[in-house]
Amino acid sequence: MKVTLRIKRFDPDKDAKPYWAEYTVEASPVDRLLDALNTIKWTIDGTLTFRRSCAHGVCGSDAMRINGRNRLACKVLIRDVGEKVTVEPMLGFPVIKDLVVDMDPFFRKYESVKPYLITYDNEPGTERLQSPEERARYDEGTKCILCGACTGSCPSIWGNPDWVGPAAIVNAHRFIFDSRDQGTAERLAILGQRNGVWRCRTIFNCSDACPRGIPVTDLIEQVKRAIVYGDRNID
C-alpha cells in the first residue's frame, strides 16, 4: 500500500523555522513506521534525520509524536496509523534537527532523583534476600527504557520545562519501593520540593504514552502518598 508521511522538518544550519514535508512510500501494513522512515531516508531524502537503534521497542531511541501521540516508531505498525500519518519531534524538548530532540535535560532530571540503589549496611557474602512479593512491588518501574514519551506528552512539562517530569518519578519509584533500598527519605525530600511530584496534575497522558505499558500516573500517585504519609509502606 501507499503511505503518505507528513513530517515536521528543521535543520538549524539551513532553516529559519520548521516546515512540513510530505513523502509517499510503498509499505506493507505490518511494516513498522520506522521502516517507512528508513525507506524515505535511504531512497528519497538522505537528509531526513531521526534516532533509532534496536528497532523492537527496548532501547528507547525513536520516541516521536505520531499522529499527535508520543510513540516509538519501531512499535507502531503501518496498519495502526493508516495511509496518512503525521510525524513530529516530541513536544517539551528542544529540537536539534528534524525528529531529533535534545535528551540531555531529560537525563539531568533523571539523575537528580538519585536513580540508583542506596544502602548503608554491609553487603552480605551472597545475595540480599527479597521475597517475590517484595520484588513485584517495584516491578513496573523497572520496565522503563527512558525514551521520554511520557515526559514529552505531559502538559505540565510543556508549561514548565524545569519540572522533573514523569520518567524521573517512575525511576525514583523503582527505588523507593525496593525493599533493599535505604535512600527513601533522600528521594522523597527531593520529590517533595517545588519541582517534584506536586506539579503532576494527573492528566494521564503519560500512562497513555508509555510504550512499555507502565501505569505512570499511578506510580506518581504512590510517591505522592509516600511523601504525605512519610512511609513507603502505606498504600
Add this chain to the structure above:
Amino acid sequence: MYQKFDVVIVGAGGAGLMAAMQLPNASVAVLSKVYPTRSHTGAAQGGVAAALGNLEEDHWKWHMYDTVKGGDYLVDQPAAEILARDAIDAIYELEHRGLPFNRTPDGRIDQRRFGGHTRNYGEAPVRRSCYAADRTGHMLLQTMYQNAIKNQVRFFNEFLALDLLINEGRVCGVVALEIRTGEIHTFHAKAVLFATGGYGRAWRVTSNAFACMGDGMAIAYRRGIPLEDMEMYQFHPTGLYKVGVLLSEGARGEGARLLNGKGEYFMERYMPTLKDLAPRDIVSRCIIKEIKEGRGVNGEDYVYLDLRHLGEKVITEKLPDITEFARNYLGVEPIREPVPIQPTAHYAMGGIPTDNDGRVVIDSKWTPLPGFYAAGEVACVSVHGANRLGTNSLVDLIVFGRRAGKHMARFIAENDHVPLPSHHEDFAREMVDHLLTSKGGESAARIRNELQGEMLENVFVERQEKGLQHAMDTIAGLQEAYKKVQLQDKGKTFNTELVEAIELGFLLDCAAATVHGALARKESRGAHYRLDYPERDDVNWLKHTLIYKGDGACEARLDYKDVILIDDPIFKPKERKY
C-alpha cells in the same frame, strides 16, 4: 578539540560500564555513539549464567565444561575457568548494585534452564541462568548505568569513534566524531578500551540493533590489529519470522518446544538428551535441515516455537516481552498459537584478540599492544570458541569487563601518556571529508542492502566453498563501490547519513574478515558448518584464526594461534553429543 584522560572507554554497554566501575580514582571518558541506555546489552533477554546452585546442585566446573563443549573445543580453557568461577561473585556484585533479579520463594535469586547448560558434565539440563523476567540485559544495563551516575562517570554521548591512535608501540588515544556538531575530537589517553559490541547488521535477518555495525573491530583491523575467529558467528535459532527480533532461549528454558510443519517436536529426534535445549549452533542447523527437507510450515522457510502448553501464567509472568513482540510484529498470540520463527544473526564469537585481562594481543605469540584493551562482544578472549552458550554473553561482559577495568587501573598507575603521533587526526578527517564531498553517485543504502542479502544467502548457518567465494567477490565489488558513496546531507549538525555511511565502511571490513576466515577453515566446528567439509578436524583445525588486513580493501593475510587446553581429561576434545 583535544582532551586528555587516563582512560578512554569506547562503548557504554555492559562491558564498558563494568570496566568504568573499576576506575573510581582515574580520569575516565566513556564515549558512546548512542545514549548509554540505548546500548545493545539492553536487548539481552533470557539471563546470565552462574553456578549459584540456588535451586539444585551446581558447580562452576560444570559450567566451565558446558562452555568448553558448547564452544566445540575452540575455547581457551583457562579463560573458560575464569568465566565460570568469577561469574558467581559477579552475580552477587550485580545484585548488591541493585539488579532486580526474579526471586525464589525463599528470597534468593531465581534460576532457569538454558541451552547447553547441564548438570554433572552433560547428564541433564540444570537451572543456572539468573534472570529478570525476559529483560535481563535491560536490567543489567540499567543497573550499570545507574551505578555510573552514582560514581559520576563522565560520558560523551553520541560520539562516534573513527580511529585508534598508536605511537611508540603503544595505543595512546581515540579520534571521534561528535554527531551533534560534526566536530572531530581527539581523546588522548594512557589506556583505551574498546567495548563497541558486534556486527550483526551484516545479515538481513538479525536480532541486532542498527548500531551493531562492527565499529571497534574494523577500526582496530584498519590499524593492523588482527581479528580472531571471525568465521565463528552465531545464528540464534528463534528469531521472529522475517523480522529477526529475538525470542529468548529462556522460552525453551521454561519448556517451550520447536514444532515443524508436520506437527512434530523434531528436536527430540536429533538430540535425545537435551532436545530443545541443545546449544544454538545445533538447534539452528536442525531447523535449516527440517526446512530443506520440506518440513517447514506450509513448505515455507520457517518452523514454530510452541509455548502454548506453558500456560498463561508462566507466559505473562516470565516471558512478557517476547510475547508482546510476537503479538505486535506478527499478530500471533503465543498463549493460543505457535509462533513462526527462523534462525537470525545474533552474536560474534570472534573479534579483537585479548588475553584474560582484556589486553589486546596482536599475534600468535600473544604479544600485547600496550595500552589497548577490549571486552564484550567486540573481543575474542576466547571464551566462546566456535559457539557461545546462551547467557554466557552477559557473563562475559561482567567478568571480562571487570578484569579489563582492573588491569587498566594498574596500567595507568605505572605508565605515563605517550605523545600523540603527528597528524593524528588526518586519517579520520580524510574519511569524513571524502564522504561529505564525494560526487561518485553511489548509494550507501544500496551497498548495505546487497551486503546483507549476500551474507544471508552464502555466509549463514550452512556454508560451502562456492557460496563463500561468491560472497568474497561480492564484498570486493561492494568495497570498490563504497569508495564512490555520495551523501545528500552535507551538513554538520546531527548528520546521520554521514554516520550510517561511516558505519557501512566498518561493516564491510567485518564481513570481509568473516568470509576470509570461513573460506580458509576447511572443517565444520560449532557455528561454522561447511557442507563440503562436514566433520570437525582436530588434527588440522584445533586452532584460532587470526586475520590481518591486507593492502587492498578486501585483501587479508591469515595466521593461526593454538587453542589453550588444560591438563585435565574431562576437558579433552571429544565428539560433541547432547
